[in-house]
Amino acid sequence: MAIIKSNSEIASAIWRMTVSGTPLGRAGQFFMLRVPGALDPLLGRPISICEIDAELGETTFVYQTVGRGTAQFARLLPGQEIEAQGPYGNGFPLKAGRAVLIGGGIGTAPMLQLAKELHASDPTRMIDVYLGFREEAYLEKSFEQYADSVTRNIGGYVVNDVDFSLDATYYACGPAPMLRAAASAADEASANLFVSLEKHMACGVGACLGCTCQTEHGRKRVCKDGPVFDYREVRDAI
Amino acid sequence: MQSNPLELTLCGIFLKNPVIAASGTFGFGHEYSEVMDISRLGGISGKGLTLNGSAGNKGMRVYETPSGMLNSIGLENPGVRHFVEHEAAYMRTLGPAVIANLGGHCEEDYLEGARLLNNADIDILELNISCPNVKAGGMAFGMLPDTAADITKKVKAVSKHPVMVKLSPNAPDLVAVARACEGAGADALSLVNTFLGMAIDVKKKRPVFENIYAGLSGPAILPIALRMVHQVAHAVNIPVVGMGGITSAEDALKFLMAGAVAVQVGTMTFADPNAMLSIIDGLAEYCAQEGLANLQEIVGII
Structure with missing residues (x-):
């Protein structure tokens, strides 16, 4: 479980959410984010990692509100919890040069x-x-x-x-x-x-x-x- | 030593608790073994197998609906031989009872698949006559009592494993199909598979799925699944494993009270990989609170 530090709209229907707690991971990986206990919609939403601040232990996700699941995320307030399962996926390979x-x-x-x-x-x-x-x-x-x-x-x-x-x-x-x-x-x-x-x-x-x-x-x-x-x-x- | 109030015997197989990962939602255990303690489960029903394997369906495969989801995976699987050679032994190392789910497109597929599974170290063969997402066979075998009984009888005749028949809620007379399977020698029944549903993309003016129809699962189906489990459990004398939208220990208890000796959990695992573990913990707590020596005491009390 992660705690929401901030969650605000940075462009039309584009939101930036920073959480502390479980997440981290690396570039190209994602988390399944889910409102704790939600049965409707039931499933998590795969949201990629936008930025990790390892020192602060904070992870930022930038997401677009396209359906009911992401619309629920946009209603979450700082201090509230969000389920973050992951990190999942392979991530980007860091090639030299x-x-x-x-x-x-x-x-x-x-x-x-x-x-x-x-x-x-x-x-x-x-x-x-x-x-x-x-x-x-x-x-x-x-x-x-x-x-x-x-x-x-x-x-x-x-x-x-x-x-x-x-x-x-x-x-x-x-x-x-x-x-x-x-x-x-x-x-x-x-x-x-x-x-x-x-x-x-x-x-x-x-x-x-x-x-x-x-x-x-x-x-x-x-x-x-x-x-x-x-x-x-x-x-x-x- | 204190006995475990959750343990039970299903088709002569010991289960340490009545919570089984539902077929098609858990692969063969590899993926979830990385994110949860799967050794705690009562059983795992592996991904539905077909004799020669399948690439599954094209186009959209999963689509979320209110409190549930539609799927049209189409039994993507590596085939029975691959399972026998590579997956069965792995599943055995995990701890939970090992259930192989066998689908098919025609009678000979089922029988050859069942013969090949005789060489695998599994506990139960779950005979899938209820997949709504394959064009030939699949659910067709589970629609009518005669065809369901026929395939059950023939698979029973060749299989050395106990056979649990997985039923489709789409059968016009599910209780008659259940009774027919029992009469044909089924050792247990599991129900329900997904409900045939549909989604339409109104912007594109066309169905979301290439197969047009798809299988609905999740909490949305729970009340109907529960009613069906209740009807079937009261109509047959073989064990019934119930499923359909279970998300919590309370939901699992509903199915047990309705007559199921065990439950399967599927869609909820997608939402929360630890859901089954919470359910097991909740069932143990319930036994302690109610002073039950064994959870099976509440099976079928309604």
Whole structure:
């Protein structure tokens, strides 16, 4: 059980919740968050880690209110408890050298912790961040402390802004059309790209088989074997 | 030494408590063994098996509904042979009673699957004639008393394991199906599997699931499942294992009072991996409070 320290709307329907207690984990992993004792909706919601402050023992989640479950989260107040099961999933691999991070919409959230870990593991590495939003930007400023450049795109196609010909590792999280565009661009440039996938899931631990996807190496569970994959492996699942 | 008030015998198999992980919600135990103490469970019913395995259904597979969920997994599983060679021995190491759940698309699938399972160290074969999410077979075997009895009798004839038949709440006359299975030699019955339901995406103007219909589970179905368990338990003389939306010890007690000797918990585990452990603790507390030497004293009191 985690205690909510803060929970506020940072953009339209985008909320930032910081909790203390159980969570932590690493970039690209997620927690199943659930209002304690709730029977309706019953299931937890997979929410990725946005930022970890290990010193304070605090974990921040940024989530979009899309349905009744996330709407319940938005009503929680500081001091209240929230169930946080996890950390689940594999997380992003921290590859050596230059890194390019591409986040679209709420997919920008896991990119922040990724930028933080990449920077911490090698403060000299170049980190370029590209963020795409439909109407309104958020989290943008938080990236500046870790990144060499932060490029934002509102209302357009963020992937078009990215140079895929660099000697770098590319990481992307966002809506399926964005990931497909990134995959095509990576194909053309023979770039190394890791994508974080999102699928409906019930359990988060690999038991319900709700999030199975077909990959080059057979069936994989987005929650347990992912959510981060080499894009070549999951090309047909994006 | 003080006796354990939760223990029972089901089909001649010792269970240290009446809480069993429901098939299709627990894999073969690997995943939840990483997040909870699964040795404390009374039993584990493994993921539903088909003879040659299956990739499961395409498209959306899980969809949340008020106090429940629809699933259309479609029995994704590695096949009976894989289970016999790789999973059964692992499940045995976990501690809880080992139940293999066997589905099928046709009679020969069931019989060959049951024969292969004779080579596995399992405690009970749960005969799944109630999966609503596969196109051929599955639930079709559980709809009518004659077909249910026929497949039960044939599987009983080839299986060396006790056979517990898992029934579908979608049968037009569930009590008649239950009686027919008992008459065909079933050692126990488990019920209910999921209710056939549906979801529509009004924005896209099409069904959410590629199969159109899907199986509903979770607290939303509890009152109906409870009524069905009550009816069946009072109509047969073989043990009944009840399930359907159980989230707490209190829910489990309802099913026991209605006539089930044990319960299975499924969907709630997705929401809270420790739910079954809380239920076991709650049942033990109940025995202490009520001064019961054994929880089975309350089975069927209603």
